[in-house]
Amino acid sequence: MPKAGRPEGRFTQHRRIDKLREVLESEPRGLTLDDLARTLRITHRSVRRYLHELDGSTDLESIETTPGGAHLWRIKPSERGRAVPLRRAQAYAILATRRSLDVLKGSALFDEVDLALGHIEKIAQTPFRMHGRSEISGERGLEERFVVVPPPARSYAARGEDLDELFRAVADLRVLRYRPRTRAGEARAERVVFHPYAMVVHDGSIVVLGSRANARANADADVVPLEAMTEIRASETEHFELPPSFDVAHYVHGEFGVARPSLARARALVDFDARVADEVRAKKLHKDQRTATSSDGRLRVSIPVGDVEAFVGWVLSFGDAARVVEPPELARRIGETLQRAAARYR
Known part of the structure; x- marks a missing residue:
């Protein structure tokens, strides 16, 4: 009771x-x-x-x-005076992104955000006189027909407390302690004292950027997937200083994942057949990519490689319409992958 x-x-x-x-x-x-x-x-x-x-x-x-x-x-x-006025179109634009936050389900943070979005939905549906061509109706269920559909999110529903502790540590620059996840049969790992600089949702997964407490100054931040962290606890008393040079943008490599900037200095050259050139050209996958078109319509792309697995998956998604020219070790790896895949269909 x-x-x-x-x-x-x-x-x-x-x-x-x-x-x-x-x-x-x-x-x-x-x-x-x-x-x-x-x-x-x-x-x-x-x-x-x-x-x-x-x-x-x-x-x-x-x-x-x-x-x-x-x-x-x-x-x-x-x-x-802190109230923020919203026009109906602005409210619907915010509501369209709500599925992008499904990755936070199970946490109190998600519940807080969901409550706020509920208020915005009420604003969007509140009847009032329409003025001008920019105003729209709130009576036709637009919130169900104007949506941003993100990639399928990894489920962290059973880790709500860890998510909340992580967010609190990132928000307030609190020192965080966690235990690295180990495989079955391995010895239990020692707890790590960590300074979490940023929390990034990429391709439906959560990645943490930060450094161990004893890391040398000016070193690249570590990139740690949330699934590799367990028993996360934010300190109640200890805080850290965010390095002035830290910039999340240096770690996010577009379609190719989240990785240290030093790992993305190597570039790859990829040739695409004319039949997929328009599709490749239509998306800027990395801020530092370069393209060149040949007289027969083929497209050559020069692009930094951050997460190698993500890059390989992207190239393979074009099947026989793409060929890696450089570096040779990456071309060889993709060729061997295709050979193993072809063997399954013989």
Whole structure:
């Protein structure tokens, strides 16, 4: 039997806090503890706890209306200036990207974002008079027909706590400790003290950029997949300085994954037949790629190789319409892969 003020369900506290914010926003003059407890159907003790939690992100104040009388709780007037107005088209554009965050499912972070998107959806569907050609209707279910479809996301649903700890460490520059994942039969790894600089969602997976606490200065950051990290805990007291030279863009290599900049200095030359040249030319896969077209319509692409596995998969996706010219070891590897694949069909 759930206790009063403590309803069942994961992330219920976040929903209650969000509801508390809604109630306070609807009553600028403020509400008493009795009013809040009655509206939210929770105990006074829970109201005080949620007010304390909400005060961490929203400036609240308690106003004494009469000497010795009940206090009114309200959002400070100055805080109301933080509201962001949205036109309906802007709201639908934000809603179109919501599936990109499915990779965060299972975490309190996802729940927070989902609540925010729910508010934006209400804005998009709220009837109001349309003005001008740029305004659109909110009554035709556009949120289900205008969508961004990302690659299938890896499921981290069972690792919600790890995701939340990781996000908190990245957001506040907190020192993080984790235990590297080992294979069955291997000895348990020692915990690693880590400075997480960035958290990148790429191709449906989460990658962490950062350095071990004892790493030498000015070294490239490590690139660690979240699935290689277990028992993630953010420190409550220890923080680190983000290196001034760190830039996420140096580590993200477009279609070819997330890797250290030093690994992407090697370039590959790939020739494409004329029949796929338009398709290849239509997408800029890397900011440093270069292309040249021959008189017979073939396309040659010079491109940095970050994640070798991702690069090989990209070339193979064109079948016999692509050929790696350089480097020779990469051309040989792809040729051997094709030979093994062909042998399966004999």
